[in-house]
Structure formats: C-alpha cells, structure tokens
Amino acid sequence: MSATIIDGKAFAAKVRGQIAEQVARLKAEKGLTPGLAVILVGEDPASQVYVRNKGKQTVEVGMNSFEHKLPADVPADELYALIDKLNADPAVHGILCQFPVPPHLSETEIVARIDPAKDVDGLHVVNAGLLASGQKAMVSCTPLGCLMLLRDQLGSLSGLNAVVVGRSNLVGKPMAQLLLRDSCTVTIAHSRTKDLPEVCRRADILVAAVGRPEMIKGDWVKPGATVIDVGINRIDAPERGEGKTRLVGDVEFGAASEVAGAITPVPGGVGPMTIACLLANTLTACCRANGLPEPEGLTA
C-alpha cells in the first residue's frame, strides 16, 4: 500500500483562494478590508524573507498589508507605543511581530501587549485560555493548518484516535486542544512517554511535532493512518555532494508512506499552510471585530 501524499502547497493555494473570495465579498457587501500589520525589528535576513512573503500573500488575497520596520536597537517603549497604536487602529485587524527579536526585547512582553483579538499568531495567554476552554480563540497558525489538512483529508474527525507527539506551547498543546474540540480521543506523548512506538501504532491520526529528524519510524505507523509531519529539520546530505544538506521531517517519510493512508511530505506539507492560516486568522479577526459571522471553513 502506498499513502496519499498530502499536497500542502496546493491546499494552501486553495485556502488562499477561499480567503480571497470572502475578502472580496466583505469589501463589496460591507465596505470592509481586512488589514494585517507586521512588525519587523532589525535586519535578520531570514525574517526579512518571511515578512516579505507574508506581505505579498496578504495583498494577493485582497487585504491591506502594513509593514513596520524598526531598527535593531529600538527601545522597548517605542515598540510598545507602536503596538498600542495598532491595537487602537480600526483598519488593523491582525498584528504580528516577527520573531526572534533582538535580546534587549522580551517576546513574552511583546505578545502580552498585543490585543488578544488582534493576536493572529495565537500566542497570547488569553487565546491559549480561550482555546483550552473551548471558546472562540485566535489559534496558532501551524496547528490550525494541520487541522484544516486533516478535515480536508478525513471529513469528520469525531471518535478517531489522535496521537500528538510533542508538547510545545506553539504546536503540540494547541494541536491536542483542536483535535479534542473535534471530538478525537487525544493522547499527548513526549520524551518521557514509555513505549512510544506502541502509542503511535494506536493512532488513526498521528501528528509529529518533536523537532528530531526522522525520529518516528515507518513501523510505528498504523496501516491506513493519516500522518501529519510538523517537523522541519535540516540534515547533512553527503549523497548530494560535499557540504550539501536537505530538509526532512520528524517522520521517516519513505517507510511511513508505505504504511500510512495519507501523509504530509517535508517540505511541501504543513509548511505552506502557515501563512494561509495567518491570513485566515486576519479575516476571522476582521469579521469578529465587526460583529459578522465567522468566515466559513477557516476557523477551528
């Protein structure tokens, strides 16, 4: 048996198309344009690429993109003043600060400063609490993207056994909350778990979010299971030439794809969903801020 390879790039494009449609309708019917503000502190090249991509995709779906670039030595007070201004600006529905920030700034304090209703990265403690108590939250983009892929693949998730390997605040824990909300029986496994292979073998849905290259082996996968690989690990690839590297996930892809029913590749699986979900969250925040119904198919 050979698994369906879940094409995250194609699905993300489809999601962006749905967002663009709903944005166009919002403009035509309500005169509203969702707006996403991105703050970039300093000149980190990788961060610059991310921010540029986010801005480009934001505009492509018809939203307003507001980029705020601050020098690496910006005083915390100035950054907070900007966040306060964006919090108060009705044209801004989503705010994110690109991390990492320089060491004189505190990521925790930055996140705490953002209005939870505009926290499209879903990092604010209030959003963690809303998610944990089953209320309307802004949900962190990567787990939201995984959930969308799973629903697209499987339809209803109710009653399925889901195993999340990894208990990070950014992925593992919110992922477990989302799967529980969709009525999976959810197990959270981690480095202290005994007999992890056996725990994984019970999973109809296996989400790997540990950050260790190919740690989850093919024979840990239940035949027919849906495998979502959140890991992005760069490893040496001498077979491609001296000094070459390649990206792999947390799952041993080749062997797992012989057994699984469906599996996300790395790259091209979960990764492309992240920005799509950021845009989905911005649209959701805009709808909520204006007392409109949740955008269809784009929320947890």
Place this chain on the structure above:
Amino acid sequence: MSATIIDGKAFAAKVRGQIAEQVARLKAEKGLTPGLAVILVGEDPASQVYVRNKGKQTVEVGMNSFEHKLPADVPADELYALIDKLNADPAVHGILCQFPVPPHLSETEIVARIDPAKDVDGLHVVNAGLLASGQKAMVSCTPLGCLMLLRDQLGSLSGLNAVVVGRSNLVGKPMAQLLLRDSCTVTIAHSRTKDLPEVCRRADILVAAVGRPEMIKGDWVKPGATVIDVGINRIDAPERGEGKTRLVGDVEFGAASEVAGAITPVPGGVGPMTIACLLANTLTACCRANGLPEPEGLTA
C-alpha cells in the same frame, strides 16, 4: 488483590495542617495574613452551607475570611463594584463568588471581572491560558486536589499512562494539563471515544470525571492502577428503605477496588480536597502577591 482506599478526608486534613503551619510562619516572619473573600448572592440553602464551611476552614488555618452576602436581586453593577473593591484590596488575596448565581447575573462575566491573580477557583480564562502554556496559574481546586492525591500516592508521575475520562473545562481539561505537566502520557477520553473500556485498561492513572453513576466498570481497570473518582452522583437506594438515596462515583467502586492498586471512595475521596485546595490557592496567591516563594507542596 484489594486496593488501598485513598482517604481523602484524612489527606485533606493533613494538607490543611501544612497550610496552617505555613500561614503561621508567614505571619511570624513577614507580618502577612492571607485573606479569602467569598461572595454569596441570594439565599440558596446548599450554597449557604458551602460558604459557611469555607469560612470555617479558612479561619481554622489562620487566614482571614471575608464574607459578603448580597440580596438575590442585587444589580450586576453593584456586584461588579464589590469585585473591583476586592480586586484592589491588598488584604484580600483570593476572591470567589459562590455559584450558581440568580439568572439575571452572568457567571462568565463575574469570573472575567475577578483579578486572575486572585481567582482562587481557577476559572478565569487567563488562568486557563497560563495552565495550558505551562506557566504559574491559579488552578481549579478539584483537579489540583486530584493531583495532590496522586503525587501523595505515587510520588513521581513521570512516564505513567494517564487516562482522563471527561473533557469539562472545570475538571477534565485542567486535569489533563496538570498530568501532562507532571510528564504523564495523557489520553483524554469522552463520550465519542471508541472502545472506552480498552482505553481505560491502558491507564496507570485513571481519572473519572463524567458525572454518570458507576459508568466505569471494574473490568475496565488495569490491575494495580490508581483510580481517582471525581464523580458525585446521587442514586436511588431502595435497599436502604423507601425513598432513600445514596452517593456513588463514576466508577463501579466494589468491582474496581478488587483490581486497582489504589482508589478514591465516594464520598470521602476527592470531595474533601476541594476546600483544602481553595485554601492552598489563597496561600499561593498571597505569596505571589508579595513576591515570596511558592508555598511548598501546595501548587501544581
């Protein structure tokens, strides 16, 4: 084999003793007395009993108890003004409003009004978020009590398979978070779970919080497991005479206690821990408000 019956009443008394000692030390060394404010709206007889018990035990451990009784028709604004006053009062470290409240008042809004740092019932969305993200939170009393019983019984919980049956915001979900924080492999099961008996049979720690009398059968329990029964259900007991009733848990106690290693009875198991944990949370809140170390053995 016959299980150890976990004596929650005795253990709660021991915890209250530890609290009393730490309160006495706080008074002697820092001149601080923790204070718990309880708000009771209306004249519900059961609530009056609870509030009286809480007040009595608060004073017994050496804390200040502040009782605020409001008429059943108190306007929401007046109640909120009282909460604001208690939030600002440095002598008050914990605030709880006894639920249920009359229907013209919103429990959600009352909880949201309480300063999260003084929310000793652990109901505020910020506390749910802090717990979910592994930070210092005020933890809801019943799951905290279960955790204390488990640690007392088992020592380290790391690596144990824990199954929580029930996914309520008040018990099931925070219980799962606490067990995860103590490095259990945690499964959350519920009404949509397939083959619940089999899932339960994998549990080294089985927490039942479903509110259905004796739903969990003796042969669902793994030999030697520790069983925590949160349910308190009143059922007919014709064998005790016409119209008589008795209390049972969510677990079939007789059969389960033949198999389990340890088990909480109902009544007398988890129940008595609730007020003890309320007092523990008040002491914790007092220590945090004054920048002192966490009280030993009384927090998650």
